Amino acid sequence: MSRQANRGTESKKMSSELFTLTYGALVTQLCKDYENDEDVNKQLDKILFSNFLPRGFNIGVRLIEDFLARSNVGRCHDFRETADVIAKVAFKMYLGITPSITNWSPAGDEFSLILENNPLVDFVELPDNHSSLIYSNLLCGVLRGALEMVQMAVEAKFVQDTLKGDGVTEIRMRFIRRIEDNLPAGEE
Amino acid sequence: MADTVLFEFLHTEMVAELWAHDPDPGPGVSAGSRGEEVGATTGQKMSLSVLESMGFRVGQALGERLPRETLAFREELDVLKFLCKDLWVAVFQKQMDSLRTNHQGTYVLQDNSFPLLLPMASGLQYLEEAPKFLAFTCGLLRGALCTLGIESVVTASVAALPVCKFQVLIPKS
Numbered sequence: 001m002s003r004q005a006n007r008g009t010e011s012k013k014m015s016s017e018l019f020t021l022t023y024g025a026l027v028t029q030l031c032k033d034y035e036n037d038e039d040v041n042k043q044l045d046k047i048l049f050s051n052f053l054p055r056g057f058n059i060g061v062r063l064i065e066d067f068l069a070r071s072n073v074g075r076c077h078d079f080r081e082t083a084d085v086i087a088k089v090a091f092k093m094y095l096g097i098t099p100s101i102t103n104w105s106p107a108g109d110e111f112s113l114i115l116e117n118n119p120l121v122d123f124v125e126l127p128d129n130h131s132s133l134i135y136s137n138l139l140c141g142v143l144r145g146a147l148e149m150v151q152m153a154v155e156a157k158f159v160q161d162t163l164k165g166d167g168v169t170e171i172r173m174r175f176i177r178r179i180e181d182n183l184p185a186g187e188e
Numbered sequence: 189m190a191d192t193v194l195f196e197f198l199h200t201e202m203v204a205e206l207w208a209h210d211p212d213p214g215p216g217v218s219a220g221s222r223g224e225e226v227g228a229t230t231g232q233k234m235s236l237s238v239l240e241s242m243g244f245r246v247g248q249a250l251g252e253r254l255p256r257e258t259l260a261f262r263e264e265l266d267v268l269k270f271l272c273k274d275l276w277v278a279v280f281q282k283q284m285d286s287l288r289t290n291h292q293g294t295y296v297l298q299d300n301s302f303p304l305l306l307p308m309a310s311g312l313q314y315l316e317e318a319p320k321f322l323a324f325t326c327g328l329l330r331g332a333l334c335t336l337g338i339e340s341v342v343t344a345s346v347a348a349l350p351v352c353k354f355q356v357l358i359p360k361s
Contacts, residue, residue: 014250014278019190019198021249025242026202055201062197094191119190138198 016096020122027135052134056141057148064146067093075150079175080104082152083111086143086173095119099171115169118162125163135163140171151179192281199304202242203320206235239323240330247331250275254335264358267336268295275332279325280304293358297329298351305350318346322354329354 067073071089076082087099091113099113120136140156147154153176160170261267272284276299286298304321308314322344330342333356341357 014253014275015192016190017250017253018192018246018279019194021246022195022198022202022242025245026198026205028245029206029238029242055205058201058204059194059197062200063193066193094194096190 017122020119023120023138024124052137053141053144056138056143057145058141059138060142060145060147061149063094063142064149067146079108079111079152082147083113083173087113090146103172109175111173112159113171113173115171118169121163121169134158134161136161136169143171143173148179153177153179195279196303196307199321199324202324203239206238207320236319236323239320240327243324243327243329244331244334245327246324247328247333248335249331250278250328251332251335261336264293264338265289265291267333267338268297268356270336271329271332272297275329279328293360295356295358297354297356299354300351302350302352305346305352309349311348314349315346318349318352319344322346322352326354329356333358 067090071093073085073089076085083101087101092098097115097117097119099115101111102114103112104110118136120139124135136158140158143156144154155172155174155176157172158169159172160166160168162169261270268287268289272287276282276284280299280303282299282301282303284297285300287295288298289295302322304325305318308317308321326342326344330340333340333342338358341359342354343357344352344354346352
């Protein structure tokens with residue numbers, strides 16, 4: 001194999017792990033930041049939960065623009081279409097995986113994304129004192145932020161997590177309401 | 189495999205998150221009378237070094253995943269070239285724009301359109317904010333060098349966005 005070909009593969013390999021490693025370093029750092037304080041340590045998982053959602057939200061807000069610019073996907077007409085686009089286009093584009101969509105509620109306003117493997121948790125183990133940490137919670141924030149920018153208020157949460165010993169990772173998505181835009185503040 | 193834009197967005201949020209702890213440096217820093225200014229500066233320095241050490245961990249981990257053959261560099265300059273080409277392409281999808289050295293352990297790596305600064309501004313606006321966005325990357329370089337067997341000190345400077353220079357100092361043993 002020529003040296004050039006080797007180089008390409010190395011770059012790709014490094015590139016694919018950069019996000020995972022950076023995310024891991026961030027979580028580790030945030031755990032460390034709070035570890036000195038006994039009381040805070042008990043709250044740590046809750047703090048990380050509440051901190052990560054808005055950070056993830058901000059990422060989602062920017063991500064949707066990137067997504068719409070690159071994916072040529074048109075407006076989704078209902079939540080089912082949205083689910084398809086999220087799983088088959090967005091997850092594939094950004095994380096290289098295609099979760100499956102299951103467990104639709106009868107009203108069609110809730111579904112589950114099942115991730116056989118979660119790239120965020122490659123090489124990750126939760127230490128005992130953080131066994132309840134929702135490690136990948138950033139993802140929920142990203143999903144909410146992105147969808148809010150296309151006028152959908154949703155809730156996203158982890159209901160199964162391979163990091164906690166479950167067989168798969170499952171994110172439950174729930175449609176709350178359509179966000180009407182262009183309303184001046186204070187008017188309904 | 190994560191898309192590269194995810195790293196850029198995450199980096200922005202990371203800087204914001206770590207900076208958010210600034211005015212109140214948090215547990216582990218002793219309380220006591222300190223002027224708001226002094227407290228802020230100490231906090232900022234801590235945040236910069238926190239970002240740098242996170243970058244260091246990631247740089248080390250990236251380096252560790254390289255196959256052994258890659259690591260057989262003949263000279264120090266080859267290592268720096270590797271950082272400027274392969275590492276930079278992997279992380280920022282572009283090569284470093286220039287590499288200069290005095291052949292005595294000092295290297296200046298210049299990126300004329302550093303992707304983490306590009307979205308911010310061009311010119312002198314936000315110059316004060318620039319260091320926060322460089323700390324992680326300095327650590328990344330230092331970490332990669334460390335895995336490749338080289339101890340270094342890496343700093344960065346910006347004269348005008350988005351051009352920035354990374355200075356790598358490798359002390360002679």
